[in-house]
Amino acid sequence: MQIRRRPPSPSFSISHMRYQVSVPGSEPQNILEEIVWYKETEVQAQREKLPLSKLKQRIDSVAPPKNFLQALRQGKTQPALIAEVKKASPSKGIIRENFDPVEIARAYDRGGASCLSVLTDRKFFQGSFENLAKVRAAVDLPLLCKEFIIYPYQMYQARLHGADAVLLIAAILSDRDLNYFTKIIRALGMTPLVEVHSLEELDRVLSLDNIELIGINNRNLEDFTVDLRTTEELVNARRSQLQERDIVLVSESGLHTAQDLQFVASVGANAVLIGESLVKKDNPTEAIATLFV
Numbered sequence: 001m002q003i004r005r006r007p008p009s010p011s012f013s014i015s016h017m018r019y020q021v022s023v024p025g026s027e028p029q030n031i032l033e034e035i036v037w038y039k040e041t042e043v044q045a046q047r048e049k050l051p052l053s054k055l056k057q058r059i060d061s062v063a064p065p066k067n068f069l070q071a072l073r074q075g076k077t078q079p080a081l082i083a084e085v086k087k088a089s090p091s092k093g094i095i096r097e098n099f100d101p102v103e104i105a106r107a108y109d110r111g112g113a114s115c116l117s118v119l120t121d122r123k124f125f126q127g128s129f130e131n132l133a134k135v136r137a138a139v140d141l142p143l144l145c146k147e148f149i150i151y152p153y154q155m156y157q158a159r160l161h162g163a164d165a166v167l168l169i170a171a172i173l174s175d176r177d178l179n180y181f182t183k184i185i186r187a188l189g190m191t192p193l194v195e196v197h198s199l200e201e202l203d204r205v206l207s208l209d210n211i212e213l214i215g216i217n218n219r220n221l222e223d224f225t226v227d228l229r230t231t232e233e234l235v236n237a238r239r240s241q242l243q244e245r246d247i248v249l250v251s252e253s254g255l256h257t258a259q260d261l262q263f264v265a266s267v268g269a270n271a272v273l274i275g276e277s278l279v280k281k282d283n284p285t286e287a288i289a290t291l292f293v
């Protein structure tokens with residue numbers, strides 16, 4: 001997927017004209033572009049409130065990160081479960097009214113999740129870094145910060161609020177940023193989870209050194225369609241390389257039934273990332289039990 005990091009700017013300015021000139025292509029083409037363009041403004045505002053130098057100082061007093069990758073390798077279930085704390089999404093709207101992130105996180109912990117994922121994006125997913133910090137204080141499981149990372153600042157924010165792993169979305173990052181950002185995440189003692197949706201993105205990620213954890217998103221973020229065969233196709237295309245490098249593979253999104261889990265596990269997923277189908281149930285602990293039969 002080709003994601004433009006910023007809206008195209010007009011090549012000339014017509015400042016004396018009273019009319020707004022619409023630049024061709026100045027509207028976001030899909031949700032990922034819309035989110036990333038907005039993120040630019042959002043991160044800028046956060047930096048003005050708390051500069052990176054101050055943010056870094058605060059991290060010194062945060063408890064050290066937990067080992068996210070090891071928790072997945074050891075897996076309390078087969079495949080290992082990363083359960084997601086998610087209130088809403090652009091594709092589904094509000095998934096759960098009366099959303100209490102801590103209550104949901106505790107229910108996931110009791111149900112046997114190996115790790116948790118916490119959405120921190122405010123505008124599109126109604127998440128927050130406060131939710132991440134609250135969940136951190138309430139459970140002992142390793143936590144993934146689910147954010148649209150485009151600047152190093154955000155990775156420090158993730159660590160400050162207790163993250164042990166950080167999502168990087170290959171579709172919105174250049175090769176250079178992917179390489180640099182995975183290094184920052186590791187330098188902070190956390191684990192990068194790099195997400196792909198196409199073979200082209202998978203190959204870009206496999207060309208990086210030290211890649212240990214890859215997520216395959218079954219959801220197409222251009223049109224929100226979900227197809228579990230995305231996991232099958234990508235794993236099949238690069239199976240030997242993934243195995244030789246001992247990479248832990250996470251199948252992400254659109255998993256609803258025990259059969260869905262068996263399918264992605266049978267094609268080679270070591271772990272699954274599940275949000276909606278657990279969050280929308282009154283009892284997420286029981287919901288986990290019905291998925292792992």
Ligand SMILES: O=P(O)(O)OC[C@@H](O)[C@@H](O)c1c[nH]c2ccccc12
Pocket residue numbers: 084086146147195217252253254255273274275276277
């Ligand atoms: O709610 P689902 O369909 O179980 O999906 C969870 C997770 O995979 C999804 O939230 C997700 C995958 N990649 C992302 C990137 C950003 C935001 C969200 C996501």
